[in-house]
Amino acid sequence: MDGDKGTFALSKGSKTKAKILKTALKLFSTKGYKATTVRDIAGAMGVKQSALYNHFKNKDEILETLIGDLTSSAIVHLFDDKEPQEAARSGKALLAGIGTKFKLMSFDSQNEALFKLLMQEMFRNERVREIYNEHFYQENVKKLSTYLFMMMQDELIRSSDPLMLANEFFAPLFFYQMQVSLLKQDKKSTSSVVSLFEKHVEFFWESIRIEKKESLF
Amino acid sequence: MDGDKGTFALSKGSKTKAKILKTALKLFSTKGYKATTVRDIAGAMGVKQSALYNHFKNKDEILETLIGDLTSSAIVHLFDDKEPQEAARSGKALLAGIGTKFKLMSFDSQNEALFKLLMQEMFRNERVREIYNEHFYQENVKKLSTYLFMMMQDELIRSSDPLMLANEFFAPLFFYQMQVSLLKQDKKSTSSVVSLFEKHVEFFWESIRIEKKESLF
DNA sequence: CTTATATATGAACAATTGTTCATTTAAAAA
């Protein structure tokens, strides 16, 4: 009965702590931080409110932990492992990969909740804004512009302002992610937006690529 | 002393009501609706909280009035007056006009506050989401795609999916507006984003336009 | 087993919240 769940047995304490975070994230992202009460969180996990205070100093600390987790979340690491040199040479495939990553992220419920929390708190919480700006926006756009610059040198794409291009590639993906998030909230169909992820990559690539040869047909 | 302020003299009542809305909008957009108290609003306009209840049934009604105002706000009417036929024929000028409108809107403090309110409440308030989707997103993107379709027929731009193109044009403008809003909140420089508004129009137009003639030089 | 430690409970608290209402003050109408 008391089966071995992997190498480490999670203590009851850290399991509860994780459950608090999970439950709080779900509630914060749907109702907003301020509108979510400690009783809401405790109630949703079938426990009394006072129990939470064995794991977190206060309500703020729960939010701060979630926000801290944002920096290590997949939501901010678009280029995780890729080698700059090779990545750039892959041209369109690199962009298609990022497009797909965005699309998948939109449909991962954990990332979706983090994204919604980010969007709501960004405008009233300076720390969240900082994380969004540095990790989610700047870091990705800068890396992307580096890749684009390499592609220009390799004459894969037309010479242009790499930072502008990076923004132009990034912005619609961000926007479509937001659209998916909004549509899902009302259980509306997301299929039209899904296709926009792909069409964006296609349209963008066609706008920047250098044709190898004129058509010979 | 008792000077005539225009044709109609605004009664004290409706002046106060307007002041409540203005003050509430500023506070809601910076602190969030839930985190703003009735005392905050009253205090910011130098009045006691109970005074507000002569003008609004409750706190919710203040928000609902602001949300209702959204539908008639400039933020949702990008194509206010333009004649479809002529507008489409103007080609790049039409797009540049919309780009400029977005840019100006980002720096109008009234619109900025409305935008921030919209962004924060959208994820937890179905009515706001509905207004965003219908008036801010759908209406504009549909109109835009109609214009783009006309431009295709006039062979001003390449034949393509008009709705996709409309989204591709709209998304970065929306994103840059959000960026301006975030930067201004921390009093950071917005100049790099300002130039992105213009570069976007230029880049987009170059991506879709049909060259009249091959270069003759 | 016994002991020690970690976690959960129940009850309570002080502060803050939205809201009401009788009363006072100001404005408009007669």
Place this chain on the structure above:
DNA sequence: TTTTTAAATGAACAATTGTTCATATATAAG
């Protein structure tokens, strides 16, 4: 002016909030 209507005040309310703490219960260590 007087009368009527509108708006602001001060005080209070009930409900909800985050948080604390002594106690109970479960888990782990000896």
